[in-house]
Amino acid sequence: MLPANRLWLSEAALGMLQSLRYYCQETPRKTRICEAISNLDVGTKIKVQGWVRSVRPQKENLFLHVNDGSSLQSLQVVASSELNHRLLTFGSAVEISGSLVTSPSRKQDVELQADQIDVVGECNPVDFPFKIKEKHGLEYIRQFPHLRCKTNVFSSLLRIRSEATTAIQQYFKEKGFIQVHTPVLTSNDCEGAGELFQVEPAGQEKNQDEEGHQHFFSVPAYLTVSGQLHLEVTAGAFPGVYTFGPTFRAENSQSRRHLAEFYMVEAEISFTQSLEDLMKVMEDLFRSTTEHLLSQCPEDVALYHKHVITYTEAINILNSSSKKFAFKTDWGSDLQTEHEKYLVKHCGDVPLFVTDYPYALKPFYTRDNQDQPLHTVRPISPGVGEMCGGSLREERLDLLKTRLAQAGLDETYGWYLDLRRFGSVPHGGFGMGFERYLQCVLGVDNIKDVIPFPRYSHSCLL
Numbered sequence: 001m002l003p004a005n006r007l008w009l010s011e012a013a014l015g016m017l018q019s020l021r022y023y024c025q026e027t028p029r030k031t032r033i034c035e036a037i038s039n040l041d042v043g044t045k046i047k048v049q050g051w052v053r054s055v056r057p058q059k060e061n062l063f064l065h066v067n068d069g070s071s072l073q074s075l076q077v078v079a080s081s082e083l084n085h086r087l088l089t090f091g092s093a094v095e096i097s098g099s100l101v102t103s104p105s106r107k108q109d110v111e112l113q114a115d116q117i118d119v120v121g122e123c124n125p126v127d128f129p130f131k132i133k134e135k136h137g138l139e140y141i142r143q144f145p146h147l148r149c150k151t152n153v154f155s156s157l158l159r160i161r162s163e164a165t166t167a168i169q170q171y172f173k174e175k176g177f178i179q180v181h182t183p184v185l186t187s188n189d190c191e192g193a194g195e196l197f198q199v200e201p202a203g204q205e206k207n208q209d210e211e212g213h214q215h216f217f218s219v220p221a222y223l224t225v226s227g228q229l230h231l232e233v234t235a236g237a238f239p240g241v242y243t244f245g246p247t248f249r250a251e252n253s254q255s256r257r258h259l260a261e262f263y264m265v266e267a268e269i270s271f272t273q274s275l276e277d278l279m280k281v282m283e284d285l286f287r288s289t290t291e292h293l294l295s296q297c298p299e300d301v302a303l304y305h306k307h308v309i310t311y312t313e314a315i316n317i318l319n320s321s322s323k324k325f326a327f328k329t330d331w332g333s334d335l336q337t338e339h340e341k342y343l344v345k346h347c348g349d350v351p352l353f354v355t356d357y358p359y360a361l362k363p364f365y366t367r368d369n370q371d372q373p374l375h376t377v378r379p380i381s382p383g384v385g386e387m388c389g390g391s392l393r394e395e396r397l398d399l400l401k402t403r404l405a406q407a408g409l410d411e412t413y414g415w416y417l418d419l420r421r422f423g424s425v426p427h428g429g430f431g432m433g434f435e436r437y438l439q440c441v442l443g444v445d446n447i448k449d450v451i452p453f454p455r456y457s458h459s460c461l462l
């Protein structure tokens with residue numbers, strides 16, 4: 001027989017457990033709205049925190065729609081009119097506790113029967129630029145970069161960006177690629193176009209170079225236009241590497257196609273001499289990312305279909321057209337936006353690959369195909385134009401030295417030549433503009449509408 005004190009402790013522990021169970025049942029559980037709508041049972045006590053999307057007071061009841069950004073769908077809240085408050089307005093931030101009940105509405109299975117409503121942050125609907133019963137176009141919303149995440153259309157865009165980012169990372173991880181954090185500050189003009197942002201510290205002592213110029217570093221520093229050259233460094237030790245981060249172009253343009261700061265997905269693949277290898281990775285990346293979006297965001301667009309033509313075929317199509325182009329279409333000329341749009345339409349309004357560009361149009365690192373069309377590829381998509389660009393890299397040291405010398409870059413890129421001296425292999429890579437990808441799959445016309453805080457010529461900076 002157990003001692004009396006042992007039996008008393010057991011009863012006390014049992015009582016404590018019962019009290020704890022009752023506390024857990026009666027205490028509202030903090031819940032995301034997407035979870036409340038789809039995963040929780042009727043009768044569950046929850047607490048949601050979000051922003052009011054609509055308010056409809058009646059004589060005895062109060063109806064709200066509340067959204068916390070976790071879903072495009074808002075949660076309907078039903079409460080006694082006694083819980084109404086003058087600060088409970090469209091746009092106000094609230095914290096609501098209650099129980100899930102079966103909803104008579106066909107739009108969702110459950111709604112929240114509120115026991116308590118607290119207004120955490122007030123919002124004056126008169127001054128708020130977005131109105132409850134108005135549909136605002138993207139151009140209007142674009143005027144309020146600090147507030148547009150509160151709209152349905154832009155909160156949806158941010159969720160899609162997040163899911164696309166996850167899908168891209170997941171694709172490269174599953175394929176065995178190593179992620180490399182390439183630097184934002186660099187001395188390289190990888191694209192050779194000279195559209196660089198130079199970086200200097202404000203009000204600090206600077207180093208002086210051989211020509212008497214003063215810099216913080218030993219050489220001029222710029223915001224990166226591409227992580228490619230640094231990826232080639234790591235491609236000398238790994239068969240597949242990639243980076244995903246911001247890049248910058250000092251392009252004085254306010255067009256719908258250009259940004260000064262944007263995100264690039266870039267990859268390098270070692271042990272390949274095939275442009276088809278690069279095209280396969282580009283297409284697989286596009287397809288797997290879009291499939292992920294279609295499963296997680298069913299309101300998105302259809303899957304990717306491709307069409308492949310060579311640069312020469314593209315020029316022939318343009319020259320045989322009766323359309324008059326503003327820019328010349330001679331062989332050796334670069335494709336302009338008007339050319340890209342015509343080619344996409346000519347091929348049936350589907351994305352296409354344009355391959356084998358002339359050598360003179362490409363940077364120093366592109367592989368020379370010995371008087372044959374170049375091993376390059378540029379995917380073009382409807383409504384967007386160029387979305388990716390890739391090439392096989394020049395792995396032959398003598399040819400690369402000659403090309404650098406011709407461009408007057410042999411001293412600047414001496415380190416790049418070392419990559420070819422010590423265990424170099426045939427390799428190639430590509431870059432995909434993340435915002436242009438989103439434009440393509442969402443059908444958004446202006447690139448400024450697919451990035452949270454657009455930076456472009458003469459724009460305001462928050």
